[in-house]
Amino acid sequence: xxxxxxxxxxxxxxxxxxxxxxxxxxxxxxxxxxxxxxxxxxxxxxxxxxxxxxxxxxxxxxxxxxxxxxxxxxxxxxxxxxxxxxxxxxxxxxxxxxxxxxxxxxxxxxxxxxxxxxxxxxxxxxxxxxxxxxxxxxxxxxxxxxxxxxxxxxxxxxxxxxxxxxxxxxxxxxxxxxxxxxxxxxxxxxxxxxxxxxxxxxxxxxxxxxxxxxxxxxxxxxxxxxxxxxxxxxxxxxxxxxxxxxxxxxxxxxxxxxxxxxxxxxxxxxxxxxxxxxxxxxxxxxxxxxxxxxxxxxxxxxxxxxxxxxxxxxxxxxxxxxxxxxxxxxxxxxxxxxxxxxxxxxxxxxxxxxxxxxxxxxxxxxxxxxxxxxxxxxxxxxxxxxxxxxxxxxxxxxxxxxxxxxxxxxxxxxxxxxxxxxxxxxxxxxxxxxxxxxxxxxxxxxxxxxxxxxxxxxxxxxxxxxxxxxxxxxxxxxxxxxxxxxxxxxxxxxxxxxxxxxxxxxxxxxxxxxxxxxxxxxxxxxxxxxxxxxxxxxxxxxxxxxxxxx
Amino acid sequence: xxxxxxxxxxxxxxxxxxxxxxxxxxxxxxxxxxxxxxxxxxxxxxxxxxxxxxxxxxxxxxxxxxxxxxxxxxxxxxxxxxxxxxxxxxxxxxxxxxxxxxxxxxxxxxxxxxxxxxxxxxxxxxxxxxxxxxxxxxxxxxxxxxxxxxxxxxxxxxxxxxxxxxxxxxxxxxxxxxxxxxxxxxxxxxxxxxxxxxxxxxxxxxxxxxxxxxxxxxxxxxxxxxxxxxxxxxxxxxxxxxxxxxxxxxxxxxxxxxxxxxxxxxxxxxxxxxxxxxxxxxxxxxxxxxxxxxxxxxxxxxxx
Numbered sequence: 001x002x003x004x005x006x007x008x009x010x011x012x013x014x015x016x017x018x019x020x021x022x023x024x025x026x027x028x029x030x031x032x033x034x035x036x037x038x039x040x041x042x043x044x045x046x047x048x049x050x051x052x053x054x055x056x057x058x059x060x061x062x063x064x065x066x067x068x069x070x071x072x073x074x075x076x077x078x079x080x081x082x083x084x085x086x087x088x089x090x091x092x093x094x095x096x097x098x099x100x101x102x103x104x105x106x107x108x109x110x111x112x113x114x115x116x117x118x119x120x121x122x123x124x125x126x127x128x129x130x131x132x133x134x135x136x137x138x139x140x141x142x143x144x145x146x147x148x149x150x151x152x153x154x155x156x157x158x159x160x161x162x163x164x165x166x167x168x169x170x171x172x173x174x175x176x177x178x179x180x181x182x183x184x185x186x187x188x189x190x191x192x193x194x195x196x197x198x199x200x201x202x203x204x205x206x207x208x209x210x211x212x213x214x215x216x217x218x219x220x221x222x223x224x225x226x227x228x229x230x231x232x233x234x235x236x237x238x239x240x241x242x243x244x245x246x247x248x249x250x251x252x253x254x255x256x257x258x259x260x261x262x263x264x265x266x267x268x269x270x271x272x273x274x275x276x277x278x279x280x281x282x283x284x285x286x287x288x289x290x291x292x293x294x295x296x297x298x299x300x301x302x303x304x305x306x307x308x309x310x311x312x313x314x315x316x317x318x319x320x321x322x323x324x325x326x327x328x329x330x331x332x333x334x335x336x337x338x339x340x341x342x343x344x345x346x347x348x349x350x351x352x353x354x355x356x357x358x359x360x361x362x363x364x365x366x367x368x369x370x371x372x373x374x375x376x377x378x379x380x381x382x383x384x385x386x387x388x389x390x391x392x393x394x395x396x397x398x399x400x401x402x403x404x405x406x407x408x409x410x411x412x413x414x415x416x417x418x419x420x421x422x423x424x425x426x427x428x429x430x431x432x433x434x435x436x437x438x439x440x441x442x443x444x445x446x447x448x449x450x451x452x453x454x455x456x457x458x459x460x461x462x463x464x465x466x467x468x469x470x471x472x473x474x475x476x477x478x479x480x481x482x483x484x485x486x487x488x489x490x491x492x493x494x495x496x497x498x499x500x501x502x503x504x505x506x507x508x509x510x511x512x513x514x515x516x517x518x519x520x521x522x523x524x525x526x527x528x529x530x531x532x533x534x535x536x537x538x539x540x541x542x543x544x545x546x547x548x549x550x
Numbered sequence: 551x552x553x554x555x556x557x558x559x560x561x562x563x564x565x566x567x568x569x570x571x572x573x574x575x576x577x578x579x580x581x582x583x584x585x586x587x588x589x590x591x592x593x594x595x596x597x598x599x600x601x602x603x604x605x606x607x608x609x610x611x612x613x614x615x616x617x618x619x620x621x622x623x624x625x626x627x628x629x630x631x632x633x634x635x636x637x638x639x640x641x642x643x644x645x646x647x648x649x650x651x652x653x654x655x656x657x658x659x660x661x662x663x664x665x666x667x668x669x670x671x672x673x674x675x676x677x678x679x680x681x682x683x684x685x686x687x688x689x690x691x692x693x694x695x696x697x698x699x700x701x702x703x704x705x706x707x708x709x710x711x712x713x714x715x716x717x718x719x720x721x722x723x724x725x726x727x728x729x730x731x732x733x734x735x736x737x738x739x740x741x742x743x744x745x746x747x748x749x750x751x752x753x754x755x756x757x758x759x760x761x762x763x764x765x766x767x768x769x770x771x772x773x774x775x776x777x778x779x780x781x782x783x784x785x786x787x788x789x790x791x792x793x794x795x796x797x798x799x800x801x802x803x804x805x806x807x808x809x810x811x812x813x814x815x816x817x818x819x820x821x822x823x824x825x826x827x828x829x830x831x832x833x834x835x836x837x838x839x840x841x842x843x844x845x846x847x848x849x850x851x852x853x854x
Contacts, residue, residue: 392727
């Protein structure tokens with residue numbers, strides 16, 4: 001089966017099953033990993049690091065959800081509670097979500113997808129992993145030692161003058177991790193422009209690559225602004241220069257503008273790569289070319305551009321001018337349209353396809369439904385009149401978790417289950433994986449739907465103790481979080497199990513199209529391809545296919 | 551135990567406008583999410599992999615444009631609805647009952663026009679628009695009354711305003727919605743809405759100095775009167791009748807004399823010097839609390 005499909009590319013046929021030498025086993029020393037410039041090994045190192053940070057962030061979420069079982073602040077001190085939710089946010093946003101798909105699957109698969117031997121700057125790629133690790137370890141250590149209790153938003157003047165912790169030292173980790181993000185983005189942009197194999201035109205690129213291109217542009221343009229904001233906080237804290245604190249003649253609203261100018265586009269840094277994964281998964285399991293390829297490709301670019309112009313929707317009640325609110329609200333509503341276009345096109349891809357229901361596809365359905373809720377609840381918050389009551393309540397918390405966990409984490413898990421056989425060469429137990437997908441879906445909704453209701457009932461976010469009327473919904477949410485936690489732990493076990501006991505997956509277990517499946521072994525060769533492939537077909541050449549080798 | 555709250559109490563004129571939009575969007579989004587998931591699963595089962603049937607690919611520009619343009623129109627429609635509600639709300643009504651609020655870590659201080667003060671609590675009449683002029687003594691706070699569907703950030707060194715009109719009497723929770731540090735979640739209180747007559751009785755129950763009287767006393771005590779005394783404009787500008795008018799400064803710029811200008815002139819007098827005067831005035835930043843400044847502003851307003 002796999003052999004038959006290689007006819008789409010002018011590359012020699014060879015044995016695609018269980019190659020003796022691959023990128024994982026050709027060198028064994030620790031230094032061959034820590035000093036590697038192979039994008040695949042760096043991707044795997046990111047995968048391991050990111051999983052650890054995800055667990056750290058998740059444990060802290062579990063700890064404060066436990067506190068929220070009762071209205072009184074009885075089990076954690078309020079200082080501890082505040083540090084926990086800050087740590088949860090910082091770790092999840094900067095050390096899990098932002099690098100999640102790009103640094104792991106992006107790193108691993110972009111060169112494979114475009115037919116390159118590596119990214120454009122392999123040493124820079126390794127450097128960005130080290131920067132990420134330094135920032136991550138520093139961040140977790142400093143914050144858990146009591147470094148930051150301001151929320152991840154570090155609003156001035158709380159962060160600059162009033163916080164009783166060393167805000168500057170802690171936020172500098174965000175500054176450092178930003179460089180990792182910028183370097184990865186830069187690397188991808190150059191790689192996609194300059195390293196495509198002969199015949200790999202822009203419109204033959206997998207949509208995964210388009211999504212990463214859009215993401216990288218945001219990373220390179222947006223990340224410096226958060227770095228500047230963090231530096232200005234430092235200047236104000238250390239030298240007392242009045243920038244944000246009105247007591248020194250500064251302007252606290254200015255900080256919010258600078259913060260959201262990065263942090264809103266950062267939302268798209270987090271979600272766009274996930275959308276890229278979903279495009280790949282749906283095309284593969286529908287055995288069909290993605291419907292409206294160009295529309296999905298350009299909607300990523302549209303999101304990247306309009307996404308830079310909507311930051312003020314975080315500030316409707318901050319005291320900004322009502323006319324600014326008017327413009328931001330209009331642009332916010334318009335940025336919803338490209339996401340809707342993607343959803344429609346993904347759905348239409350199934351039409352006249354040959355749909356296979358397998359684990360990655362379950363996660364893709366989960367993504368679609370939950371991301372629709374995330375986007376839909378975003379409409380509530382984008383409309384000014386309705387944002388006035390809902391702003392800074394649990395409705396916002398529910399909304400962005402629907403986008404970030406329901407959307408991005410689902411997409412990440414879809415990618416993990418889709419690409420695992422390629423990365424490791426091993427097949428994982430499908431039944432276990434399908435059960436885990438369903439547990440995660442159910443647990444997720446039990447955790448976050450009650451939070452949407454809580455917000456509408458009026459519970460403000462970041463509350464250590466709360467009004468007794470809100471208790472029943474909080475109990476539901478914490479119960480759901482327990483189920484969700486179990487769901488997240490399961491893949492750790494069966495995926496690690498598969499490394500030892502899993503069957504060889506074969507080079508193309510899903511019958512997918514694209515160079516990464518058809519022209520590479522599983523796990524791939526240290527140099528990806530024996531010779532650079534010449535591409536003669538577009539990437540989703542499923543049309544006319546009827547059977548697959550699942 | 552199984553009484554899960556789903557519909558919050560609504561008790562203001564603004565709530566009556568917000569709630570229909572909320573329920574419309576809830577139904578619209580729910581239908582969209584269920585429908586798109588159902589269609590996806592239906593297509594997935596209808597076109598389940600079948601031996602002998604080949605995948606066929608379609609492109610359809612008309613369909614693409616339809617599902618681009620219609621969502622855009624719907625999005626703009628929803629935007630318009632929400633914006634109209636907001637602009638009506640942002641438009642401050644005449645004849646408000648004016649209350650000043652100072653937020654500080656972690657309490658609210660409320661002062662009524664007759665000088666009566668409350669802590670973490672606001673007592674107000676039903677059926678009358680109440681305007682809050684708010685400032686913070688330290689970090690950002692946010693005055694949030696869920697039953698009224700209103701909230702507004704409270705910012706140091708700046709005055710933000712909000713208004714609401716209660717439609718029924720009762721007790722409603724008041725929260726700080728902007729994270730403000732360690733005890734953020736204890737910066738809560740209540741709002742009591744009384745019938746007009748009961749409110750008047752409540753208000754008259756205690757007599758203290760009104761803000762204007764307190765401001766007038768401060769004006770003497772702090773020595774403001776030495777330069778700004780009525781009838782003598784030789785050292786400092788005259789203040790009577792100035793509030794709400796435009797003033798020209800030494801650098802040629804102009805500004806309207808409002809609460810924020812007065813506050814700035816007391817705290818950092820050198821920022822804007824009225825044309826024809828020397829920068830003689832010292833700062834009072836370390837001598838006056840936010841309440842004192844509110845009282846001085848009330849007094850200067852009363853001079854018009």
